[in-house]
Amino acid sequence: MGKTSKDKRDVYYRLAKEEGWRARSAFKLMQIDDEFKLLEGVKNVVDLCAAPGSWSQVLAKRLLKDGSDNAKIVAVDLQAMAPLKGVIQLQGDITQVSTANAIIDHFKGESADLVICDGAPDVTGLHEMDEYIQAQLLLAALNITTHILKPGGSFLAKIFRGKDITLLYSQLKIFFPIVTVTKPLSSRNSSIESFVVCQNYSPPADYIPNMSNPLLDHKYTDWNQLTGSNRVIVPFLACGDLSAYDSDTNYPLELEGRQPYQYRPPVQSPISPPYEESVQLKKSKGLGKCVDPASSSDEIIKSAEETVNKLNLNSE
Amino acid sequence: MPGTISFRNVFISTDVICVKFFGPYVFAGVGGILKIFELLTKTCVKEVEVFKGHKIYGIEPGEKNLIIIFGSKSVRVFKFSHAQTEIQMSCVASISLEDWVLTAHWLSDDTQISLVTAHNVIWLWSWSENDKTELMRAGCSEKCILYSATVCGKDWESCVVFAGTVFREVVIWLPSGSGMCDQPVLHRLVGHNGVIFSLTWDWQTSSLCSTSDDRSIRLWEFSFPHKSDWQSSTVTCSNVFYGHSARVWRSIMFENFIVSVGEDNQICVWSRNGNLLQSINRSTSGCQWSVDCSAKHQLMVTGAGDGSIQLLPPPSPRAVPTAITGPFPEDLLRLIDSPCVRKLAFLSSGVIVAATEDGTILRGDSISTPWEIVCKDVRFSNYCVLSVAPSRTKFSIASLRGEVILYQCTAKDGKEWTLEQQLEDGKIWSLLWLSDQEILVCGDEGRLRVWQISPEQGVNMKCIGQFTLPRSRERWPTCGRLLTKNSQNFLLCGDRCGSLHLFSLSGFSQAEVQFSAPDHSLPKLHGKLGVTSVMKHHGKIFSTGRDGSVKMLAVNSDPPQLLLLSTDKMVMDWVCSVITLPSDNKNFLIVGFKEMNMIVWSTSERRTILQIDCGGGHRSWDCMVSSKENLELTYVREKQIYYSSRALETLMKPTLQCGISPRELNSVSILPLVPSGLLFGGEDGTLYVCKFSGDISTLVSRATLTSHISSVRCICVQDNFFFSAGGRAQLKAWQIEHGSDEEISCVELASHMLKGERHPRSPPSIDPEMRYMSLCCIPSTESNSVVQLISGCSDGAMRWLTFDSFNKTFQVVSESMFHTKCVLKLLTVPLNQGKVALISSATDGMIALWDILPEMFTSNSGREPIWSSRCHQSGVNSLHAQVLPTSKASTILVASGGDDNSVVLTALTLGDKEVSMIAQWSNSSAHAAQVTGVWLVGAWLLSTSIDQRLTVWRWKLELEGSTHLTCDFVSQTICSVPDVQDMQIWRDKDFISVCVVGKGVQIVQIPLKPEL
C-alpha cells in the first residue's frame, strides 16, 4: 500500500500532519473545547497521559497566547515525550502514588482549574478487561484530580463506552453535578472511545482526598441496575461543527478550499514499540533460538533497596 | 408490566479465555458459561451459567472435587459430582470483591483461598458452605495497576505474590510481613519491554515464567540459600524466548517444556534452555487465549478467539525423519553406475520405488526387507518418468523415446507382471495415472492420449481419447482426473502454467485423427507457477497449485464448463496434493511446502499437523496414509532417502468445539432459501455460511468464503443470490446452491472494484480506500436476471448498481451525494402495489426516505430523497421499519438507533405529493453506548448496543384524534458478545429468535406472549 493510503483513509491524520500536530487527537480536544469552552479562563492545567503531546500542544496554543507564561501546563505520561515550549513534563505512571505526589508538588498551594486525561491502556482485545483497565486509568486520574482541582473546576477524560460504563458514570456523579458524555467528530463513529466532560467540581462535604488507596468503581445496585430501566446514563452531546470533517468519511486528497495535497511525513516519529527487539530478531532470523538474557537490552535485576526513581523531571 | 419476558440463551460462541483439564473432562469458560466436555466422547456434557454479564477468566480445581471459578470481580466455589451419568456442579460459596480478580489460589486448608486483585492487593478468603465467609486483606507498597498476578505457597504465612505491572516489571512481595501496613517489594524483575500479561510459577523447578506485550517469554530461576526463605532468595533471568510474532498471553510449564500461546494464533513449545521445538499455527482461529496440558491423557487443549476449543498432541521434541543411510547395499551398488536417486514414490506402507540417474529402478523397504533391483534399462537412463497408480499397486516408467513399462506389483492373485508398449514416437513429457485403469500420456506439442489398461495380463492398452493442450511455454499436464457428470465422461487436467482444462471423453473412435482442444478452460487459475493436483472427494472437486491455494470446483455437462466455487489460501507457498483419510470422509490432509519445510495440513483442525525441514519443494517426495493410519513421508535430500512414519492419532486430535470467526463479525442476515441458514460477514474479510439447529443449539459451518481482500462490512440477500461488500471498494456477487443431503455450495459470480470507474456526475475522484458501508437489494416481484442494488459508501455517496446474473457483471448506474457524510445504513421497505421505499442514514444523524423508481436503474436521472430529517446527533448505526396497516395512505414506522445512545421511532405518512412526519418518539438514554441494532416485530421494538444489553420495548401509535406515538421499556437482558455490530431477528412458531453478532455470535429466544 502506498504511503498516502493512510492520508486517504483518515482525513484527520492527514490534517494533523499538515497543521503540525503530534497526533490527530489534537482535533478531539479542540472540538470538545469549542463546544464546552473548557479552556476559558484556565490558568493551571494538568494533562495526564499526554504523550506524544498533541493535547499539550493545543493547551499551549490556546492558553499561552503571545508567548507569555500566564498559564501553567503540567503534562504526565508513562512514555518519554519530546519537549514542548511552556509545558512542564513528568514521566510516570498515573496509577502510582509517587507520580501523583510529583504532580501535587508542582502545584504547591495552588490548585488546577482543569484536569484532562486522554489515557489509553494497552488494549488486549478482551473488551471487558480493556474497559475495566481504562476505567481504572480514569479513576486514577480522578483520584489525582481530587487533590488538585479547585472546587468548580472541570475534568475531561477519555472513556470506553462499553458494558459497565454506567458504573463509572455513577462514580463521577458523586464529584461532579454535571457529567456529559461527548464524542467529537474526529473520533470515529465505530470507535468505543468517547469523552466525559465533568463540570463544577463539588466533592462530597466529608470527602478527604486519599492517594494511598485507589478509587474503585461502583457496583450494580438498585438505582444502577445491571439490567433494567434504572441505569445511570448521562446525557450525550455530539461535538464538532457540522461543517467540520467527519472521521468516517473518505475525502479526496484534493480538499476543497485547501492547499493542493502534498505528502508529509508524520510530525513525531513513533516512540519505540515494546516489540522492537522481537522485530529485530526476526530480521536477523534469530526467532525461536536461544537468547542469552545478558545480551538482551538493559537487563538488570534490582533488589528492593535499589528502588528506581522513575520520575525524570525534564521541564523546559 | 416490565420484566415479564423471558430470554432464553440458545447459542453462544465468543472468546474462550480459559480451559482446564479436570479428571476425564475439559472445563472451558465461554462467556459466563462453563462448558464441560467429556474426553471419552468429545462432547459437551454439561453447561452451567456461572456468571451473568461477565466472562469466566479462570478455573482452579482443588482437592475434594472443589473448583474455583472466577471472572471480573466475582469468585465462586463449585463442587463437582456425578451420579451415574448426570454431572452436578453446585455452587457452594461465592464472593464479590471491589476490584478485578487476577488470580485465585488454593491454600492447603481447602476452606482458604487467596486472591489477587488488580491494584496489587492480596485477599485471604476463608469460605464455608453456610455463607460464613471472612476476608483478610494485605497490600503492597507498590500501588499500580496489574495485568497479571500469581501466588505460590501452601498457607497465608508462606504465601508469595508475583505481580506484573504496567510498568514492565514483576514485583514480588510477601503478604504476611510485619504489621498492618503495606508490604515492601522483595524482588523487582526488570527486563520486559512491555506490559506483563501472565505469570506462572512452578515449584518443581523454582521458576517463574512471564509473558509480555514485547512478544517474549522470560524464565526466571530462584535459588534459596535457606530452604524456602524468600528473604534470602536470589533470582536470575535464565532465558528469554523470542518466537511469537505478536503479544504472548499465557504460558505453562509442563514436564521439561514451556508452552506459550499468543495473539499471533500460535502455540509454541520450547525447551527450557530456549529452543523453539514446535510451533502450532491455528491461523484461522485467531488469538490463542488459553492453554492447558495433561500428562495423564497426553493431551494439550487450547481456547481461541473464534470460540473454538481444540485438543492437541502433547508437547514433544521436534520430529526428525530417519535417513535411510546407504539405502543400497554394497552388492547392489556394484551393479548401479550412478546410484543418485532421481525420483521416488511409495508402493505400500514403507515400501519405496526409486529411479536412479542411470535408469535403475529399485524397490525397497525402509526398515526390514532389503532393496532389490526391479529393472535396469539403458533406455530409461538420464530420463525416466516414474509414476504410481492411485491404489499404489501399479507403477509405470516412461522414456525419452516413447516407451512405457507398466508394473503390476501385487495383483489380486498375488502375481506380478509387466507390460511394455510404445505409446509415443518421441519424448513422453508426462505420464499421469487418472485411475487404476487409465493413464494420461503427453507427447510432443501438448498431444494428450488417454490409455485404458486391460484387466487381463499381457493385453495392450487402448487409446480412449486424444486431445491437445493449448499452446504454452511448458506444454504438458501436471495432474488429471476422470469425472462423470450426468453420465457424461470428462477429463480434467491442470498444466504447468496454472490453467485447468476440461475435455469431453465421449464419442471417441479408434480411427480418430483429430486431437481435440479443451471444451472449457480456466486459464491461469493457479497463477503462473502451475497446478499441482486435481482430485474428487465426496462429490467435490479440488485443485491445488503453486500459488498456495486450494480451490473447489464444479463441472457442468451441458455445455461442458468448469466453475470455480471457492478459493482457500493456505499457509504454504506451494500446495502439492490432497490426501484422503480412511476413516473420515468429510476432512482430508493437504501437503505442501513453505520455505524449507514440507507441511501437512489438516482440514478438520485447520492447522499444520506435521512440519519437516526437507530443504524445500524442489525434490522428489511422496506422502501417504497407510491402512494402519500412519502418515508416511519420504523424500530425497542431498542424495539421501529420508523416511518418516507417524501415527495419525498422535498428530491429529479432535475439536471439542468449532469456532466461527477470529475477528469481529460486522453483519448477519438470514438466508431465506436455506432452512435455518445464516450468513455472516466479518472484519477478517470472510463470509461464513452457517446453519443453526435449534434442537441441538449449534451453529454448523457450511461454507467459508475468503476471497475479499479487505473487511466485509455489509451483505444482502436476494433469492438464491447474495452480495457482499466492504473495504477497498470491493463488491461481490454469489450464488447459493442448496443441494441434496444438506450440502450447500456457494459460487462466486463476480467481483467488482470501484476503482477507476468514473461517471459524469461522480465526485472528482473515486478513492480506492472507500469502504462500502451498507448494501441492499430492491425486491422485485417478477423473476429477472438483473438484480438492482443500492449501496451506501464511506465517501458520502449512495450508488445505484445493477448486477446482471447472466453476464455476471456489475454496473454502476448512478449516484447521489445527498448525504455528503459517510453513509452508514440502507434499508428497503416494500410498499403496496410493488412500490419500494428506501431509507438511508449517515454519520451526521440524518435519515432520508427515497422513492425507488425503476428508471433510477436505467438512467442517470436526478436523485433526491422525498423526506429527510436529522433524527440523531451523530451516526445512525441501525435502521428498521414496518409498514402500518392504515386505511388511508401508507404509514411507515421507522426505528433508528444511534451513536448518541438513543433510539428513535418516526412515523411517516406517504401522501401522493408529499411525505409528512406524523409522530416521533425518542429515548436519549435508551442505552449507555452506541445503539447498533433495532428491529420492529409486531408491537415490540428490540434494540441492542455496544453496552451489550438487549432491550424489548412496546410501542403504540394512536391515529384517532391527535396522533400520539409512545414506547415503553418492557424488559432487558445482557449479552455475552462484546462489540455488538448487528442484529437479525426471525420469527418461529411461538417465539422469536434474536441473533446478535460482534466479537462472537449469540442467539437468544424470546417466547411470544399472546399480546404480540
Ligand SMILES: C[S@@+](CC[C@H](N)C(=O)[O-])C[C@H]1O[C@@H](n2cnc3c(N)ncnc32)[C@H](O)[C@@H]1O
Ligand atoms: C492516546 S495517548 C494520548 C495522546 C495525547 N493526548 C496526545 O494528544 O498526544 C494515550 C497515552 O496514555 C499513556 N498511558 C497509559 N497508561 C498510563 C499510565 N498508567 N500512566 C501514565 N500514562 C499512561 C500512554 O503512554 C499513551 O501515551
